[in-house]
Amino acid sequence: MGEHKFKTMGEQAGRRSWAEPWKIKMVEPLRMTTRAEREHAIREAGYNTFLLRSADVYIDLLTDSGTSAMSDRQWAGMMLGDEAYAGSVNFYHLEEAVQAFYGYKYLVPTHQGRGAEHLISQAGIKKGQYVPGNMYFTTTRLHQEMAGGIFTDVIIDEAHDPQSLHPFKGNIDLQKLEDLFRAKGPENVAYVSLAGTVNMAGGQPVSMENVKALRELCDRYGVKLYLDATRMVENAYFIQQREDGYGSTPVATILKEFCSYTDGAWMSGKKDHLVNIGGWLAVNDWNLFEELRNLVVVYEGLHTYGGLAGRDMEAMAIGIRESVSDDHIRARVGQVQYLGQLLTDWEIPIVQPVGGHAIFVDARRFYPHIPQDEFPAQMLAAQLYLDSGIRSMERGIVSAGRDPLTGEHRHPRLELTRLTIPRRVYTEAHMDVVAESINEVYKERKNTRGLKMIYEPHYLRFFQARFEPL
Numbered sequence: 383m384g385e386h387k388f389k390t391m392g393e394q395a396g397r398r399s400w401a402e403p404w405k406i407k408m409v410e411p412l413r414m415t416t417r418a419e420r421e422h423a424i425r426e427a428g429y430n431t432f433l434l435r436s437a438d439v440y441i442d443l444l445t446d447s448g449t450s451a452m453s454d455r456q457w458a459g460m461m462l463g464d465e466a467y468a469g470s471v472n473f474y475h476l477e478e479a480v481q482a483f484y485g486y487k488y489l490v491p492t493h494q495g496r497g498a499e500h501l502i503s504q505a506g507i508k509k510g511q512y513v514p515g516n517m518y519f520t521t522t523r524l525h526q527e528m529a530g531g532i533f534t535d536v537i538i539d540e541a542h543d544p545q546s547l548h549p550f551k552g553n554i555d556l557q558k559l560e561d562l563f564r565a566k567g568p569e570n571v572a573y574v575s576l577a578g579t580v581n582m583a584g585g586q587p588v589s590m591e592n593v594k595a596l597r598e599l600c601d602r603y604g605v606k607l608y609l610d611a612t613r614m615v616e617n618a619y620f621i622q623q624r625e626d627g628y629g630s631t632p633v634a635t636i637l638k639e640f641c642s643y644t645d646g647a648w649m650s651g652k653k654d655h656l657v658n659i660g661g662w663l664a665v666n667d668w669n670l671f672e673e674l675r676n677l678v679v680v681y682e683g684l685h686t687y688g689g690l691a692g693r694d695m696e697a698m699a700i701g702i703r704e705s706v707s708d709d710h711i712r713a714r715v716g717q718v719q720y721l722g723q724l725l726t727d728w729e730i731p732i733v734q735p736v737g738g739h740a741i742f743v744d745a746r747r748f749y750p751h752i753p754q755d756e757f758p759a760q761m762l763a764a765q766l767y768l769d770s771g772i773r774s775m776e777r778g779i780v781s782a783g784r785d786p787l788t789g790e791h792r793h794p795r796l797e798l799t800r801l802t803i804p805r806r807v808y809t810e811a812h813m814d815v816v817a818e819s820i821n822e823v824y825k826e827r828k829n830t831r832g833l834k835m836i837y838e839p840h841y842l843r844f845f846q847a848r849f850e851p852l
């Protein structure tokens with residue numbers, strides 16, 4: 383009798399085991415363009431997909447930031463915006479949601495993630511202090527450097543290898559971190575800057591085992607541990623799927639346990655929280671909170687709105703609850719994995735294992751004949767747009783910027799083109815179109831040359847740089 387295992391109808395029919403846990407109530411028509419229109423548009427944009435007009439884009443995979451579809455509940459919440467200058471009802475809803483699902487004590491809302499990064503960097507870093515982290519993120523590192531910090535990468539080596547199948551490529555190398563504590567002295571380390579599902583490594587998660595060990599190491603040296611929680615829900619899902627002992631633990635429980643090993647977190651609500659704008663900073667230490675609550679008034683707005691409208695805080699509070707549901711996150715990551723599997727089957731070089739929010743095409747292996755100084759990942763993004771109107775972005779030498787000391791290009795090992803999947807926005811038919819277009823560009827790869835940079839802004843150059851084909 384014991385052989386009867388329950389099977390869903392989908393399994394019995396040999397079909398998929400999940401589908402989107404929502405149905406579509408409103409649609410936004412897409413515009414398709416001709417090749418001639420796209421050639422004109424990309425030239426006008428200086429071969430930088432950030433400078434394209436969205437009206438000229440068919441499937442927009444530039445970023446998953448602020449591009450989510452909100453639910454009917456979130457839209458209903460927008461109507462309940464309490465636009466009082468101080469003490470808005472919606473602030474208290476947001477505070478309750480962060481306390482309930484992330485577990486931190488004190489909340490400071492900010493207009494988006496970098497607003498929170500600015501505050502924690504200003505409050506937590508003294509000039510000349512080291513800030514070790516698991517690979518850099520563009521805005522995070524910039525704010526750390528602008529506060530006088532020296533970012534040091536302490537991620538495990540596997541993270542820099544796009545073909546390594548390590549299940550937790552976001553992990554911190556504890557030996558590298560301890561060596562830094564010893565070499566520089568823990569008093570010269572501002573804090574450890576830990577990010578969930580490391581974006582620049584391809585959306586790679588950190589294990590629970592790693593964060594527990596980190597906590598222990600930081601306690602031993604008296605160093606604080608802060609978390610970039612931007613895509614922590616996706617990280618929690620990977621722990622559920624890959625780490626021993628968590629297979630039947632709800633994602634919400636895993637998220638809260640992970641956060642409990644850290645002293646505070648900053649958040650871009652534009653990612654996990656399913657909203658178009660918003661962010662926050664949350665800490666457990668009252669004294670630090672007082673300082674942050676004071677700083678936010680200078681840069682963002684009063685500490686009960688931080689640059690957000692009441693309605694935006696309400697949408698975020700509701701989005702937090704939706705984001706930690708197992709059904710939601712399984713479908714969200716499932717769609718990314720679906721696209722990744724198509725490309726893997728067609729032997730397109732992408733970062734493996736496929737991460738939680740995006741596909742990262744390995745431009746070094748895609749265009750082995752284009753040297754890194756001729757921006758192969760930037761060119762790949764332009765070629766994809768030319769082929770089909772799909773918008774992606776560069777995550778390689780342009781994003782890495784210049785070394786603040788030497789002024790030279792930083793040459794990251796990873797030269798990637800990112801196709802980021804917005805949450806609850808596109809269907810699997812769109813994913814099929816994307817895979818087919820990448821395949822077309824791949825077939826043409828030998829005829830493609832690199833680019834020359836003709837305009838370079840000083841800060842975060844990837845957003846506004848301009849290029850010309852060689």
Ligand SMILES: *Cc1c(COP(=O)(O)O)cnc(C)c1O
Pocket residue numbers: 447494495496497519521522577581610612613649650651652653660661
């Ligand atoms: C987007 C992002 C940020 C910055 O947040 P914004 O809301 O864009 O200002 C910080 N860290 C990570 C990992 C991100 O992906």
